[in-house]
Amino acid sequence: MKDVISDDHPPSGASEEDRSRLPLSDLLDRFAAEGRDRVSLSDLIHWFGSRATQALLLIFGILNILPNPPGSSAVLGLPMLYLSVALIRDRGPVFPQAILRRSFSGSLFAAIATRATPVLRRFERIMHPRFEPVTEGVASRVTGGLCLVLAFILVLPIPLGNIPPAACICVLALAAIARDGIWVLIGWAASVLCIVLLSGATIATLHFIAQFFLRLSS
Secondary structure, eight states: OOEEOOOSOOOSSSOHHHHTTSOHHHHHHHHHHTOOSEEEHHHHHHHHGGGHHHHHHHHHHHHHHSOOOTTHHHHHHHHHHHHHHHHHHTSOOOEEHHHHTOEEEHHHHHHHHHHHHHHHHHHHHHOOSBSGGGGSHHHHHHHHHHHHHHHHHHHSOOTTOSHHHHHHHHHHHHHHHHTBHHHHHHHHHHHHHHHHHHHHHHHHHHHHHHHHHHHHHO
16 A cells, blocks of 8 residues: 555644744644544644654654553554654655544544643753754664654553553653753663563563464464
8 A cells, every 4th residue: 555645735724834833732732722523644744744753653652641442552553653664764754545544533632632731831841952963863763763662562462561662752752842862862761661671571472472373373
């Protein structure tokens, strides 16, 4: 299936140039205030513009932290794999058309924004541009690589194994948006610790899945 970026028209409201310097918390509030019935991935990509990759990583990270039905992390984590690859390649987010056109209710997005923006504003007050070389170039690809590993762990059916990697991805995404090298380093350290601690559970889960399919084929 061909990977595409949506050609739909961007949402109404301020242009991307007008929004480019707004804090992410304000962008979430403004988008939620539009009162859309449905919100698609394409809408979000257009709305966040040049910050779409990091912003979407943050949104899907938040969705994975919130209480969800069992197994939902496998669905919510899939876009994060694409977004992590986009971060590694230093390109905008690219998705298959089937994922791009998926949508969820505007009321759900509004609820997420209501719960997330107070926390985001606290982080935005302590994050600011510093040690910027750690937020760009090769360092940005390192961040993308860590997000990819974390997203892979997240989609595995590990009990409560979605929250720590999702939280690490949120920190990395916020730090990348703020261009705060100190917080990127904190995110790296937390991510490595998370990967090490969950690696045993990940290996055990992969072994269980492999054994399950071997038994089915025998």
